[in-house]
Amino acid sequence: MRITVLSGGVGGARFTRGLLALLRDRLPDGAGGTTADVTVVANTGDDLWLHGVRVCPDLDTLMYTLGGAVHEDQGWGRRDESTRVAADLAAYGLGWEWFTLGDLDLATHLARTELLRRGLPLSAVTARLAERWQPGVTLLPMSDEEVETHVVTDAGTIHFEEWWVRHRAAVPARGFVQAGVERARPAPGVLDALATADVVVVPPSNPVVSVGTVLGVPGVRDALRATAAPVVAVSPVVGGAPVRGMADACLAAIGVATDAVAVARHYGRRADGGVLDAWLVDDADAAAVPALAAEGWAVASAPTLMTDVPATAAIAARALALVDRLP
Numbered sequence: 001m002r003i004t005v006l007s008g009g010v011g012g013a014r015f016t017r018g019l020l021a022l023l024r025d026r027l028p029d030g031a032g033g034t035t036a037d038v039t040v041v042a043n044t045g046d047d048l049w050l051h052g053v054r055v056c057p058d059l060d061t062l063m064y065t066l067g068g069a070v071h072e073d074q075g076w077g078r079r080d081e082s083t084r085v086a087a088d089l090a091a092y093g094l095g096w097e098w099f100t101l102g103d104l105d106l107a108t109h110l111a112r113t114e115l116l117r118r119g120l121p122l123s124a125v126t127a128r129l130a131e132r133w134q135p136g137v138t139l140l141p142m143s144d145e146e147v148e149t150h151v152v153t154d155a156g157t158i159h160f161e162e163w164w165v166r167h168r169a170a171v172p173a174r175g176f177v178q179a180g181v182e183r184a185r186p187a188p189g190v191l192d193a194l195a196t197a198d199v200v201v202v203p204p205s206n207p208v209v210s211v212g213t214v215l216g217v218p219g220v221r222d223a224l225r226a227t228a229a230p231v232v233a234v235s236p237v238v239g240g241a242p243v244r245g246m247a248d249a250c251l252a253a254i255g256v257a258t259d260a261v262a263v264a265r266h267y268g269r270r271a272d273g274g275v276l277d278a279w280l281v282d283d284a285d286a287a288a289v290p291a292l293a294a295e296g297w298a299v300a301s302a303p304t305l306m307t308d309v310p311a312t313a314a315i316a317a318r319a320l321a322l323v324d325r326l327p
């Protein structure tokens with residue numbers, strides 16, 4: 001069974017961890033793994049050059065989370081981290097003191113930068129780094145070309161990470177620019193992973209700056225609309241608020257209300273020109289189910305808070321079960 005996931009960082013990584021737990025239980029390979037083949041296409045719009053190294057937040061959160069090394073409370077960065085190098089860099093007055101690059105995390109960025117400078121594309125670099133962490137999935141960047149999310153504010157255009165981390169998305173975003181997207185192509189394997197999937201899953205990642213950025217890579221949206229695989233998504237908004245992060249600030253910037261119905265309609269059903277077939281909402285939004293069902297969505301409500309791996313596996317099971325309801 002081939003599953004393709006379009007993912008951002010923390011939410012997508014936690015969801016994929018639960019999905020793998022479900023698959024290891026349902027489709028065991030007899031060696032503690034699963035016979036299912038999972039490919040994760042990751043957002044790289046958060047990526048940036050800092051201190052001369054390439055930082056790929058969503059790829060690293062996926063790699064660390066699925067590799068068992070993530071700082072669990074943060075959802076990003078490494079467990080048991082230290083910040084001696086960052087502190088000494090600050091003493092030079094260099095860098096972003098509000099964006100912490102831990103010592104162990106820096107090893108990842110140094111390794112990635114070394115391989116990039118050898119001429120390897122990001123997809124090959126990612127595969128090489130993942131060999132160490134054994135994430136249990138094929139981890140693909142959405143593109144090998146640099147596509148950075150920049151945020152248009154009244155005070156000028158800044159990198160997404162400055163808006164997200166320094167300003168905590170409190171500075172109104174007038175829009176998002178995907179710098180470099182016009183010359184970006186899907187990374188090797190991305191279109192094939194969409195075309196040959198048995199099911200495509202969109203986890204509760206940020207629909208604007210994570211999933212939206214992946215969909216913005218030329219060719220990806222069309223491949224998603226064209227695949228024979230059903231496409232099921234989990235709402236990232238519960239009871240009118242994002243589960244985590246500040247997706248509401250992103251949705252407001254593009255004029256989409258922060259509620260489970262508005263986000264579903266923002267993605268759109270494939271039958272109506274959109275990209276999804278099925279939508280799982282939280283029990284808090286159960287009242288939205290009849291209206292969406294009347295519009296033709298395969299839709300259900302369930303507990304969707306990813307409190308731990310078993311709970312997340314149950315969410316993944318409910319999402320996959322929606323596929324059975326499709327015509």
Ligand code: FO1
Pocket residue numbers: 008009010046055056057058060061076077098099100101102105161164165
């Ligand atoms: N998030 C923060 O809130 N504060 C940080 O200092 C920070 C540093 C950081 C370093 C490397 C990295 O890969 C991610 C980091 N993040 C930090 C998280 C990052 O902003 C988010 O993971 C994604 O960009 C949004 O999903």
